[in-house]
Structure formats: structure tokens, C-alpha cells
Amino acid sequence: MSTETPIAELSFEQALKELEQVVGKLEQGEVALDQSIDLYERGAALKKHCEARLKAAEARVEQIRLSENGTPQGTQPFDAG
Known part of the structure; x- marks a missing residue:
């Protein structure tokens, strides 16, 4: 399985699609x-x-600030570290 894209380089959508394919293969039970x-x-x-x-x-969404009238005012950068 060394020819696969490194997981860290995958977008969420790419990773989810590949995960679905992995589950499908395992459910079929036709692999060694x-x-x-x-x-x-x-x-x-x-x-x-x-x-x-x-x-x-989710953390980025939580960082969205709302103005007094309820409209998005901007975001604060999310610090994952």
C-alpha cells in the first residue's frame, strides 16, 4: 500500500471517500x-x-464573531497548537 497518497495530504472529502472504499472492501471479505x-x-x-x-x-466556526445585529463580523484565527 506504499503507492497511496499520504493521509496528511488528503482533504476531508478525499479521506472520507477513501475510508468508504476501505470499508467496502473489508465488508466484501474477499481480500487476504x-x-x-x-x-x-x-x-x-x-x-x-x-x-x-x-x-x-468546528473550532473555526466557533471563532466566528457576531455583531450586535446578529450578522457575522469576522473570524479569529484558530490556533490548533
Whole structure:
């Protein structure tokens, strides 16, 4: 599985699509045990990546400030560190 794009370089949408493909392959049960383990490990890493991207997006949304009349006033940068 060394020819795959590094997970850190995937967008949320790309990672989610690949995760769905991994789950589909595992559910079919037609892959060898070693490949199943590799797929499971990749799937777990993809899931973690998707969760992190969602958490970062939620934090950015929470940073949106509203003016007194309820309209967005701007955002504050999110510091993930």
C-alpha cells in the first residue's frame, strides 16, 4: 500500500471517500488476511484524519464573531497548537 497518497495530504472529502472504499472492501471479505490488516490500519488512520479535520472546522466556526445585529463580523484565527 506504499503507492497511496499520504493521509496528511488528503482533504476531508478525499479521506472520507477513501475510508468508504476501505470499508467496502473489508465488508466484501474477499481480500487476504494481510491485506485486510493493512486496509484496517489505513482505515483507522483515515478515520482519525477525518475526525481531526472536522474538529478543526468546528473550532473555526466557533471563532466566528457576531455583531450586535446578529450578522457575522469576522473570524479569529484558530490556533490548533
